[in-house]
Amino acid sequence: MPNIIKPKPEWLRKKINYSVNQELESLFRDAQVKTVCQEAMCPNISECFSQKQATFLILGNICTRACSFCAVGKGKPMALDLNEPQNVAQTVKQLGLRHVVITSSTRDDLGDGGAEHFCKTVDAIKATDSSIVVELLIPDMRENKDALQLIAMSGAQIIGHNLETVPRLYHVRKGAEYQRSLRVLKMLSSLNPSIATKSGIMLGFGEKDEEVKALMQDLLDVGCKYLSIGQYLSPSIHHTSVVEFVKPERFEDLKNLGMEMGFSYIKSSPYTRSSYMANEYLEQR
Ligand code: SF4
Secondary structure, eight states, rough: OOOEEOOOOOOOOOOOHHHHHHHHHHHHHHTOOHHHHHTTTTTTTTHHHHTTTOOESSSSSSSSOTTTTTOOSSSOOOOTTHHHHHHHHHHHHHHTEEEEEEEOOOTSSTTTTTHHHHHHHHHHHHHHHHTTTTEEEEOOOOOHHHHHHHHHHHOOOOEEOOOOOOOOGGSSSOOHHHHHHHHHHHHHHOTTTTTEEEEEEEOOOOOOOHHHHHHHHHHHHOOOOEEEEEEESSSSSSSSOOOOOHHHHHHHHHHHHHHHOOEEEESTTTTTTTTTTTHHHHHTO
């Protein structure tokens, strides 16, 4: 049954500057690269694009899973674009990015979940300038240890994997398992203790503060010290409904709670997304 899109409260009404978007959109189109900013209809697109920040979406824009909150297309994925690592690296160079976030849709159809393609993209970026900070935001890769080993040793400094929500509400993450995602984060840290791991959640599915607190403790227990917390916004009437528009004060309270519990850095606000102001995290390490 289609959901009802609730009107947004005042603190969630953001203006999008399309003229800035068009400039970068044509650059990305010409370079044949995709960004999750566009594919996921991120509300920060004007702000990030005007600051020349973007998150690249590799491995195609079709996901093999069907999370009910996500705007990325679902279905039969495309063949890998073998030029993509170079195209992303050249775009990073052209934009002069110093901190790059690379993510992908879930590719359960690939034996390694796309790990090798992630690594080739990191290599191509680092070949242009080894001082560029690379952050990967990966799917669970079905907990494939060989794939996670490649990712952990890829040269990326931050590796993120999102829990998205509390375990009671995992029905919105079709094909995912809360405990498996925690194990993925733990495995990444143990495979390469020099990387920082990061996770992200959205509020607004009906989660309770005690549940968020328990989730934060679970993340700390697997060595994850970076967390992003943002508001879930339903992409269309065919996606999961927003149960609650969480007030900015609650984001602040949860951030303070998490920092007291032991996180190194938490970005928490209604418009926070996993890659929002991603450069801030390492500065707080
Ligand atoms: S928050 Fe992330 S996904 Fe959204 S526009 Fe900024 S860089 Fe892109």
